[in-house]
Amino acid sequence: MSGVDDGNSPDHNSAGTVVIGGGLAAAHCAHELRKGGYGKPITIIADEDAVPYERPPLSKEFLQGNKTADEFRPFPEEWYAEASVQLRLGLTATAIDTANKVVGLSDSTSIDYENLVIATGCRSRLGGRASNMTGWDLPGVHTLRSLADSQALKEQLVEGRRLVIIGAGWIGMEVAASARAAGVQVTVLTPDEVPLAVAMGTEFGSHVARLHIKNGVHCRFGTMVNGITLDPESGLKVMTSTDAVAADLVLLAIGAVPNNELAAEAGLEIGTGVLVDAQLHSSDPSILAIGDIAEAFNTTLGRSLRVEHWDNAIRQGKLAAATILGREEAYDWLPYFFTDQFDLGMEYVGDRAADDDVVLRGEMDSGEFIIFWLRKGLVTAAMNVNIWDVNDHLRSLVGKSIAAHRLADTSVDLLSL
Template sequence: MSNSKSHVVVVGAGQAGAGVAMALRNNGFHGAITLIGDEPHPPYERPPLSKDVLQGRTAVEKTWIQPISVFNEKEIEVRLDIRVTAIDAERRVLTLSDRSQISYDKLVLATGARPRMLTLPGTNNDRIHVLRTIDDALRLSEQMRTAKSIAVVGGGFIGLEVAASARAMSVAVTVLEAAPRLMERSLPESVATFLADVHKENGVAIVTNARLRGFEQSESGVRVLLDADDFLDVDCVVMGVGAIPNTEIAEICGLVVQDGIVVDEYGRTSHPDIYAAGDVTRHFNPLLDRHIRLESWQNAQNQAIAVAKAITGEPEAYAEVAWLWSDQYHLNIQTAGNPGDWNDFVWRGKPEDGKFTVLALADRRIIGAICINNGRDMRYARQMITNRVIVDREKLADPATPLQSLSR
């Protein structure tokens, strides 16, 4: 689709939406492109929000994917601080929150996800935060600059990144996790225990099997009501209990939705003129032969490129090993694969070495990897997962044997 009279509208001006718009131009699409976002900020990257932005070490402008001037140079119309309220898929017309309408030839939904909130009494409190947007990060950062203590509800990646940032700001932190351990859905127990120990060494209190009854206003800020009439008084609370894909507009116009907008490996939805990309999608992954939903920078970036290629008539399946990273204290944590499939592990190195790799195996093949301060291994682990390389377990466990040599 390269007709100069064609119009592609992208709804959602985050990493995926901006990626689609830029990739369309880079792939030679000469038609009109409109990028619509419901935030007032130019498209930006989210990973720095829980780290450098939260700690006040970097300006929000540093998170921008590109300044608006670059979008203008590429003749991409960017409309910010406005929402799409309706899609008429038959007429190919969008209705916006200012009651204006815009027509399209192809539509891309990159509406992302929103933080999940616990449905507990007292959550309507300006000292109870989520962290998803620039504005979220700035509000939380302002309170943390004067806070003495915070509670982080949820012991996943986002919660632990916030905990690490708070400790860097000399704020006392208590992590409240409902599960028996941290990172239950993301890391094997041995690695999660190592990570919990690092947080404890840095002064974080961790409460597992935590049961919350609600929240109340207190003199210091927030009283977190726990089981058995116990409570915790803190200056503010951060919720990190998962995300919900923003599928409402897709459901209204009749697209197939199942914990995300269902798309194929090219980002095509159940309607021939509508595509979707990023956190909002449940996409078919040819490597796994099933649909999955991912919330990661890599997925938003690379699925967007695949969607742009499909729209411009050069389809290339999006088939990648899931990969994400997290920075906490002195640790760079990278994971690849789908943790729900893991139950057999080989360690390369030890935590006391300062860096190590844990590989998940099935039928003598690597299906997952966790690299702690060992990013070099991740490159080859991902190759081996993709290529289904059969490995020698003893050599794999020997850190002196380069993973690169085994990947051949």
């Protein structure tokens, strides 16, 4: 390390950077700081007992038993000690004293900071707290946000068992695919008429629905869930407006809620998340927010947005470090995410709106196609499905004016667009 601050090793006599949250964004912030020559103390406060890890495998490879936790940690455990990054696991931050720049912790200790980075992420939206659904806290009812959650769910995915998933968003549909791979009987209950329609539109959502049905998932769209009951003899039942669905286990996949409370109590400005500028500064210039929690101003899109995806966590972690290091960088990239379900793999980049025009390149029935979204003739987003090594090019097309017929015409070389 070299070039920033005044030495090659951390100065433990000075207040440095404290990161609240032990996820992907936090890990990349710490790593980028050390990579950039930051010589002051770095402390990560993590409420889980696990070394920082990536979350996408929790509903896919880890849940299927195809990856171990060590395989999806961005940096091995030993790196933190080697880089003099202090991991304080199993602790939560209880208060932020912005006047004195002190964070209070759940073990009754406190830590001073020069720069504070809030990376507290999201928690699962629980049925009982989000609606009038009863039984959300019964034994056998799961949520999926953490490594421990995924491990507990994986242990229950035994061939022949009955899993009811409430919700048809990304987590719900990915877990449905993973559970079917384990031979589990899966029923998806959702009030939506089409899965993923809000995120991706009805065209792609309908394709995903057909894929799941073809692979044996029992999908009940337009179904309201009223509650969950547990009978000692008959087991779990999910009560809908018309009937009761028997289950051996239930997954609540009805969304996530940002962990705003600590920031709000500290007096920071809150919107859908912690409001930050293009350099990720909050309303307190000594405090940054990153990852799922941050509603950040995007200079490319010209507006603030909050993004709950893997790519954004990595990039914002690095950007927070750049800001602390005094580099002139900004939040200027387009949202990106991916999914894998059965034999479908896709990547998406851009910022579509519900009323954007949809242009299909290729045939959905073939399983290999690209979808473009246009607004007033400009490409707003693009998604490649089972067509690889093209997403960087699709990213370059966002914001350009391209005729819809050229986008749809497979005889036109994609790279020439």
